[in-house]
Amino acid sequence: MAVTVRRFSCPPEDVFAALADPWVYPTWVVGASRLRAADRRYPEQGARLHHSIGVWPFVLNDETKVEEWDPPRRMVLTARTWPFGEERVQIEASPRGPGCVVRMEEHPVRGPVTLIPSMLADVILHVRNVETLRRLEWVARGLAGSRASASA
Template structure:
């Protein structure tokens, strides 16, 4: 089972905002072409996205289905890769000080991927996860801070008094 941890210098809400936007899936998932909603409201249970995976000159139509979602904390997906089979991908978000600890876990479920799964394949998945989590971090860390900052008036308690 390929499990990888990564600390993203953003709060979990900012990371969840990226994960919950199905149109941004291709920004952080390595090898994925433009994603489109296929069914349901992403990331609700049973919602899905469709996209292409590029493997050199080959293109493979894929679908990712939400199997479990705990908003803001956990997203469990089933990746359906046609003849390659299916895989479970889970991404958990935890507060880590002012940052977000990501725990990504992937393993094959059915098909060729499950049959040929071995230590070498596991190493390739780890390399892919390292790149994927770095891309996710860039999406989250480069985003403008969404936390409202108090104005000088609000901070000084002069709000609504007409005095600065």
């Protein structure tokens, strides 16, 4: 199980505002190339995002399902990346001063990805998720700035 932690310079509420916006999903998720559709009730439990992974023309259509939504503390997703498999992704935010600490835990749960030795899978996922959390912070800060500008 890959665990990646990053200190963000924004509060958990900003992080969860970014997580709640399905249309920015491909902006912060490394490997996601586009969002094709989102269930109307996203990010509620059971809702799905219909996305694509890969780089054109090698793009696969798949989906991610919300398993748990508890803003501004925790979100759990099952991300499908068939034919490779499924991964469980848990994102938690804890306030720290004016910002927060975000912890992302990811591990393969089904399919061929479960055959990769766990030590190797953890390294690959951790490297990917360092960039994922960096992007998520940018999106969270950007959306917060947009909301602040709109209300001014």
